[in-house]
Amino acid sequence: MSQPQPGTDHTDAPPAAVAAVVVLAAGQGTRMRSATPKVLHALGGRSMLGHVLAAAAPLGAGTTVVVVGAGREAVVEHLSAVAPAARPVVQEEQRGSGHAAQVALDAVPDLEGPVLVCNGDSPLLTAGTLAALVAAHSEAGSVFTVLTAEVDDPTGLGRIIRDEAGRPRAIVEERDATDEQRAIREVNAGVYVANAGTLRRVLAGLPTENAQGEQYLTDALAPLVHGGAPVAAVRAEDPVDVLGCNDRRELAARRRVLNDRVLDALMVAGVTVVDPATTWVDVTVTVGADAVLQPGTQLLGTTRVAGGAVVGPDTTLTDCEVGEGASVVRSHCSRAVVGPAATVGPFSYLRPGTRLARGAKVGGFVETKNVEVGEDSKIPHLSYVGDATIGTGSNVGAATVFVNYDGVAKHRTTIGDHVRIGSDTMLVAPVTVGDGAYTAAGSVITDDVPPGAMAVARAKQRNVAGWVRRRRPGSAAAQAAAAAGDAGTANAADTRPRTDESRSAAPGTDLDQ
Ligand code: UD1
Ligand code: CA
Numbered sequence: 001m002s003q004p005q006p007g008t009d010h011t012d013a014p015p016a017a018v019a020a021v022v023v024l025a026a027g028q029g030t031r032m033r034s035a036t037p038k039v040l041h042a043l044g045g046r047s048m049l050g051h052v053l054a055a056a057a058p059l060g061a062g063t064t065v066v067v068v069g070a071g072r073e074a075v076v077e078h079l080s081a082v083a084p085a086a087r088p089v090v091q092e093e094q095r096g097s098g099h100a101a102q103v104a105l106d107a108v109p110d111l112e113g114p115v116l117v118c119n120g121d122s123p124l125l126t127a128g129t130l131a132a133l134v135a136a137h138s139e140a141g142s143v144f145t146v147l148t149a150e151v152d153d154p155t156g157l158g159r160i161i162r163d164e165a166g167r168p169r170a171i172v173e174e175r176d177a178t179d180e181q182r183a184i185r186e187v188n189a190g191v192y193v194a195n196a197g198t199l200r201r202v203l204a205g206l207p208t209e210n211a212q213g214e215q216y217l218t219d220a221l222a223p224l225v226h227g228g229a230p231v232a233a234v235r236a237e238d239p240v241d242v243l244g245c246n247d248r249r250e251l252a253a254r255r256r257v258l259n260d261r262v263l264d265a266l267m268v269a270g271v272t273v274v275d276p277a278t279t280w281v282d283v284t285v286t287v288g289a290d291a292v293l294q295p296g297t298q299l300l301g302t303t304r305v306a307g308g309a310v311v312g313p314d315t316t317l318t319d320c321e322v323g324e325g326a327s328v329v330r331s332h333c334s335r336a337v338v339g340p341a342a343t344v345g346p347f348s349y350l351r352p353g354t355r356l357a358r359g360a361k362v363g364g365f366v367e368t369k370n371v372e373v374g375e376d377s378k379i380p381h382l383s384y385v386g387d388a389t390i391g392t393g394s395n396v397g398a399a400t401v402f403v404n405y406d407g408v409a410k411h412r413t414t415i416g417d418h419v420r421i422g423s424d425t426m427l428v429a430p431v432t433v434g435d436g437a438y439t440a441a442g443s444v445i446t447d448d449v450p451p452g453a454m455a456v457a458r459a460k461q462r463n464v465a466g467w468v469r470r471r472r473p474g475s476a477a478a479q480a481a482a483a484a485g486d487a488g489t490a491n492a493a494d495t496r497p498r499t500d501e502s503r504s505a506a507p508g509t510d511l512d513q
Contacts (some may be wrong), residue, residue, distance in 0.1 A: 019115060020108060022115055025067055026100050058131070066089070119190035133193055158172060171222075266293075329345035425445060434449055
């Protein structure tokens with residue numbers, strides 16, 4: 001089976017037609033011990049159910065039925081978001097996988113032709129594996145074909161019983177298997193192709209005499225064999241593809257495999273992944289050639305990283321776009337656009353609506369939200385920038401805050417081209433700073449600044465000479481001041497009367513003492 005390509009997770013195998021796809025997703029998933037239905041647990045950017053549907057999508061089935069039951073509201077809501085064309089069908093009571101398949105077929109009574117039936121908890125299935133199964137089914141003229149795999153540890157899975165000639169005879173669940181059958185390492189993948197009419201007939205007669213008192217879909221095979229119908233069991237090329245997921249340990253293991261596949265495909269396509277063990281990339285992400293992913297990088301959702309960009313170390317990008325040659329270092333970004341050759345970090349937080357144009361810079365300890373930063377503009381240090389437009393070639397000094405929220409509503413700040421915002425400026429929105437204007441460090445800017453003006457909005461500085469000598473006698477500061485030439489005796493208490501300037505100091509400050 002070929003590896004998934006970045007941004008897609010199917011192969012170029014020509015799609016083979018099935019009339020319908022049925023996904024069994026009604027089970028409790030008890031072993032997950034979760035309030036979330038099992039099939040909604042996520043790995044690699046999709047739910048388990050989402051992965052199964054994505055693998056089946058290239059088959060081009062006209063009808064997709066998803067059997068829902070446990071946690072059905074959540075599953076139905078999820079389906080409407082990720083696969084609106086899929087039809088949820090409710091299995092009121094979870095009476096087994098065979099019963100679930102029957103409920104699905106009852107919902108499409110006129111359906112004929114081959115049907116793909118899949119467990120909803122097989123997130124590693126690939127389109128190629130499914131296409132090969134469907135092709136084998138039709139080539140063999142089979143009425144029921146089961147996908148199988150040879151695994152090292154078959155514990156918990158249904159075993160494939162073959163006769164001396166290698167023909168499939170039955171599928172036996174582990175709970176119901178003899179010791180001899182348990183030694184078999186060929187297992188049922190929980191993926192089947194069957195002709196709709198045949199399947200309807202055989203499902204209607206399924207027994208419940210088994211360890212769980214349920215109707216097993218796996219019990220459909222033996223009666224067909226006895227009736228002389230042509231059946232087949234097809235081994236998956238890569239046994240990993242068929243692994244199910246029943247508890248959180250398996251979820252973690254499947255997530256690792258999925259991630260390895262994605263990273264392999266990226267590396268083959270020319271992406272440097274410095275440390276595959278700590279780099280996590282969703283199947284929905286694309287990364288261009290010669291991009292470098294440093295250790296501790298997570299690329300999630302619809303993130304797109306262009307060629308030559310450097311991401312990481314220790315960076316999480318969710319639904320972001322990173323342009324060619326850009327770099328994002330030790331930062332956390334969500335729904336942000338980092339333009340070509342722009343730089344971010346270390347230690348910055350880009351929130352939704354942040355758009356950095358070509359060559360723009362967001363440095364260290366900066367938070368941005370809903371802001372357009374023009375070409376070559378910089379926000380180098382320790383700032384909050386929200387609800388703003390910044391023109392080109394402007395600089396926002398350290399520790400500047402865009403004061404965008406008055407407790408009721410958000411307001412915008414507009415900064416023109418080639419503006420210099422002094423360090424520690426408070427820009428109280430709504431406010432506009434015109435092209436080429438400056439603001440003085442420490443200013444609280446509440447009024448618009450015309451182009452080319454210097455806005456100063458801070459108290460004038462006053463130095464109270466000799467204050468340390470008088471008020472902190474004997475201190476290290478007083479000694480340092482004396483050594484630097486401050487007049488008077490650093491070690492003696494100052495007995496002079498208060499000076500005018502100390503009396504006029506603001507009440508509550510030390511100057512008053
Ligand atoms: C099933 C197979 C087993 C196979 C394994 C592969 C049966 C009886 N056994 O075992 O041979 O090796 O998958 O992973 O099928 N479901 C419903 N309604 C129900 C019961 C189950 O929709 O009433 C769905 C589940 O949501 C799940 C699938 O059917 O997606 C399989 O059920 P599960 O309980 O996970 O079966 P396994 O024990 O894994
Ligand atoms: Ca299972």
